[in-house]
Amino acid sequence: MESKILGYMDGRLKEGERLEMEKHLSTCAVCQLRVNEFRAVHVLLDELPMIEPSAAFDVRMQARVAAEPAKQNWWAWFASSPRVAFAASMLVAAMVWVGSQTADTPLNAGDIDKINQNMSVLENYDVISDFAPLSDLPQPVQADDTSDTKPNQQM
Amino acid sequence: MLDVQAGDEQSFALLLHRYRTPLVNFLYRMVRNREQAEDLAQEVFLRVYRAREDYVPSAKFTTWLFRIATNLALNSVRDNRYQRMEISLDAPLTADAEDGEEKKLDVAEMHPNIEQHLIEETRRKMIRRAIEKLPEKQRAAVLLHKYQELDYGEISKILECSESALKSLLFRAYETLRVELAPLVAQRAVR
Numbered sequence: 001m002e003s004k005i006l007g008y009m010d011g012r013l014k015e016g017e018r019l020e021m022e023k024h025l026s027t028c029a030v031c032q033l034r035v036n037e038f039r040a041v042h043v044l045l046d047e048l049p050m051i052e053p054s055a056a057f058d059v060r061m062q063a064r065v066a067a068e069p070a071k072q073n074w075w076a077w078f079a080s081s082p083r084v085a086f087a088a089s090m091l092v093a094a095m096v097w098v099g100s101q102t103a104d105t106p107l108n109a110g111d112i113d114k115i116n117q118n119m120s121v122l123e124n125y126d127v128i129s130d131f132a133p134l135s136d137l138p139q140p141v142q143a144d145d146t147s148d149t150k151p152n153q154q155m
Numbered sequence: 156m157l158d159v160q161a162g163d164e165q166s167f168a169l170l171l172h173r174y175r176t177p178l179v180n181f182l183y184r185m186v187r188n189r190e191q192a193e194d195l196a197q198e199v200f201l202r203v204y205r206a207r208e209d210y211v212p213s214a215k216f217t218t219w220l221f222r223i224a225t226n227l228a229l230n231s232v233r234d235n236r237y238q239r240m241e242i243s244l245d246a247p248l249t250a251d252a253e254d255g256e257e258k259k260l261d262v263a264e265m266h267p268n269i270e271q272h273l274i275e276e277t278r279r280k281m282i283r284r285a286i287e288k289l290p291e292k293q294r295a296a297v298l299l300h301k302y303q304e305l306d307y308g309e310i311s312k313i314l315e316c317s318e319s320a321l322k323s324l325l326f327r328a329y330e331t332l333r334v335e336l337a338p339l340v341a342q343r344a345v346r
Binding site (some may be wrong): 002003005006007012037038040041042043044045047048049050051052053054057058060061064065068 | 167171175176179180183184189193196197200201204205275278279282283286297301302306307319322323325326329332333336339340343
C-alpha cells in the first residue's frame, strides 16, 4: 500500500486501485494517518515563497545570446563572401566549358552514311598497311644510286 | 520551441519569459544560492539556444529543459560540496549567508505583527532546511513533483530512472520531510 499512497494523493491511481485504496484506508488507521501527514507536508511546502529573477537577468541573458556565434551553413558562407562566390561560379563555368570541348560529339546520320560509303577504302588501307609480305620487300632505290651505274654503261 | 528552431528570436524571448521564474526557483532550491541559481538558469537557456537546431520534439519541452537544469544543478551541488569541505572551520558560513532570500529584520520592520512574522519566518526556515537536508536526487524529485507538477513519467526521464524507482525515491523523500517537519505536520494533520 505504501507505494500507492503518493499516487492516491496525486489522484493518479486507476479507478480500481483508488477504490481498493479507499477500502484499505477505511480500515487501516496507520495508512490513513500517513496519507494525512503526507498531505500536510504538501501544504507546508506551499508556504515557501517564490523568488523572482533579478532585474539584470533578462539583460544578461540577451547579451549572452547576442554574443553567441551564429551558425552558418555553406550557402550563408557564400552569401557573406561575394568574391568567393563569384570566383567559384567562374571556376564551375570554366570546367563545364572545357568538358564540353573535349567530350565526344555523337555522330549524325549523314556522317554514318559517309563512313559506310568509304568503308571499302578504309578496309583496304587497313589490310595494306598491315600486310606482312610488303614489309619484307627491299627498300626503294635511292636517287644517288643512278650515278654508280653510269661507268658500266660507258664500258 | 519549434519556432525558436526555425530561427524566430522573438519566440526565444517568449520561452525565456515563460520559464525563467520556475527555472530560477527550481535551481535556487537545489543549490541554495540565488546568484548561482541565476547563473545556472542562464546556462540552461544558453544550452537550449545552442541546441535549437538539433532539437527533436520527441519529448515534452519542459522535460528537456528540466533535464538540462537538473544535470547542471546536481553537478553544481557536488562541486559545492567539495568546495565546502575545503573551507576552513575557522570561518563557518552563517545561516543567513547561505539563505539568499533571508534577511535580518531591521527596526523599520518592527511592526505590531512582528511576532506573527517571526513565527512565519521560522516555519519557512524549517521547511527550507528540511528540503535542503534531502539527498540531492530526492530533493530534485520532490521539487519537480511538488513545484513543477510534472508527472512520474516526465520526472523519471529527467532523473534517468524507472517510474517504480522514482516512486520509491519520492516516498522516501516525503517520509524524511514528514519526520523533519513533524511538529508542523502534527499541527496540520489534526486540523
